[in-house]
Structures are given as C-alpha cells and as structure tokens.
Amino acid sequence: MGGVEVFGIIGFMLACYAVVANDSIQTLGTFLSSNAKRPWWVLWIFASAILLAVLFYGYFNGQGDVAYERLDKLSVLPGEGDRTAVLMPGIQWWHALPPLVLLFLTRFGIPVSTTFLVLTLFALSGGSASDGILEKMIIKSAMGYVVAFACGAVIWIIISRTFERWVFHTKDELPWPYWITFQWLTTTFLWSQWLMQDLANIFVYLPRTVTVTGDETHVAFSLGYVIFGAVLLVAIQGYIFATRGGQIQKIVERKINTVDVRAATIVDLIYGIILFLFKEVSNVPMSTTWVFLGLLAGRELAISYVAHLREKNEAVKDVLGDAGRAFLGLIISIILAFAMPLMGTGKLPSF
Secondary structure, eight states: OOHHHHHHHHHHHHHHHHHIIIIIHHHHHHHHHHTTTSOHHHHHHHHHHHHHHHHHHHHHHTTTOTTTTTTGGGOOOOSSSSEEEEEOOOOOGGGGHHHHHHHHHHHTTOOOOHIIIIIHHHHHTSGGGGTTHHHHHHHHHHHHHHHHHHHHHHHHHHHIIIIIHHHHHTTTSOOOHHHHHHHHHHHHHHHHHHHHHHTHHHHTTSOEEEEEETTEEEEEOOHHHHHHHHHHHHHHHHHHHHTTTTTTHHHHHTSTTTTSHHHHHHHHHHHHHHHHHHHHHOSSOOOHHHHHHHHHHHHHHHIIIIIOOSOHHHHHHHHHHHHHHHHHHHHHHHHHHHHHHHHHTTOOOOO
C-alpha cells in the first residue's frame, strides 16, 4: 500500500468519526433529545438501517456513486475528451489534518462545518479545473443559512403563539402515539437527505473511478470501500448514540422544546425539506451545519419574541454565539486549506 493510500485511509477513518460526532448529531440531535428514555441501541439500529439503505442505494442506483454527485466537481481527471481512469486523490498528511482538527473542536462543542473543514483543502488543490468551487460552496452555504433562517422565523412566527406554547405547557404529558410515528418518519427523511449531502466529506479520501463524458463527470467507488465505510460508520454511530451525542448535543438541548417529540418533529421536517431542495438545485457541496444553525436561529428568535418562552436577550446571545462559532470554523478551514500544503512542502513564507 503506497503512502498516498495510507494517508487516505487515515483521513477516511478520522473523517468517519468526525462527521458522525459533529454533523450527524446536528441532524439526529432532536431525535436523540426527544427519545432520551428509549434504549440507545434501539435508536442506533434505526439510524444505522437508514445509513445502510442510503449507502447501498447510492452504490447500486448511482452506479457506484455513494457521494450522490457531490464529488463530481472535485474529481479532476487529467486529459481531454471522453476518458475513464482510477483517480488517486493524491492524499498527503495535511489532507488528514482537517478531520483531526474537527475532532478537537467537537470536544469543545463547536459546531464546525465539516464541508468547509474537509472539502476546502481538496477544492483549493484541484488546480484550474476546480477553480471557483470554494466560492460556490460558500455562496450556496450562505444561501442555505439565509433560507433556513427565514423559514424558521416565518414558520415559527405563525405557530409559536399556539403550537409552541401548547407544547411547552403540556411537556410533562405522554405524547400521543401518532406524534412518535410522525417523528420517526420525518427523521428517516431528514437523515437520508443529510447523508446524501455529507457522505462526500468522508469518501473524498478514497480512490474512485472517474468517467468523463462530454461535460459530465461520474464518480464510482469499489464495493469493498463502500462496505468498509459502512461497517466503520455504523460502529462509530453506535458509540456516539451510547454517549447520547456528546458535546454537540448540548447545542440542540439549549433550544426551547427540542426535547419534546412534537416540536422536534416539526424541526426535523422543515430541515429535511430545505436540504432536499438544495440537493436538487445543484451538486455543489454545501454546509449542512449552516442550514441547521440558520433554522434553529430563526426558530429561537421567533419563539422568544412571539411566544415569550425565552428571554429575548438570551435567545439573541445564543444565536449569535452559534453563528460566531460557525464563522470561526470557516476561517479555520480556509487557513488550513492554504497553510497545510505550504507547510508540508516547506514553502511556508518566513517573516
């Protein structure tokens, strides 16, 4: 096994843990909070079944593309005309560093965008063929935050006075069975949409067969790598579920009513719809973290100003804190993307 493959496997394994520990909790956080009394392994089996279904559906339906076209623009194949070849991503030690940094930041409960932290380095190292990808990622992610914030604000301005107050004042009552069923259905939808967006952040480290036909690029992974990734992701997810989400889960639990199955269901449904719409817009990778934080921000402000279930200043401080940490993650990502290759090749400027 060559050096490139070694660092690719290391980066892949680190990315598996980092993505599950950071991003998936932003997707499954409300599900974990509102099902805290259920055995963790029941929730793990449920989420893992969806994970496996999405992975192998992508493999068989997408002719090997488990990244759901998110790596098409980052898989640059030299040459001209129609061509097919196995692309070795050219992984160096600095490519494996971003998920390690993500693990460090996750320990402090910082909701960093995995898309920026991991894919930025690949976007900037792809040469002229990947020019402009970083800008497109930032623009699409910023649009995701704005759209999610607006949706959260408008929807919860409408429902906060009645629905959220009802949830708040009846939170000690047993939820009706149909709410539980509805939540598990919406979680299935949301979790699958998130996976289709963020599996690219993991599989970018692995070799893949790239086929260029005209202006279209198709990416395919070997079945062995897909099975290896599936086993690793399921195992890591089991650990995260057993520890009830870790530090990132606290971001969700700080929000009003998120431990209630009824409120959590509405959040999951809206979040899933937004991810689905942006997935259909283009295959440019985007930050699901920004969408998540935007939705919670709009929701939290609407609830505090309309339903008065939380102090306004406290809600504003919480929202600004989350946004600030997300922006910090973007800055760290860009610094790493520029500095790591220079450091690794000894070309870092001296002052």
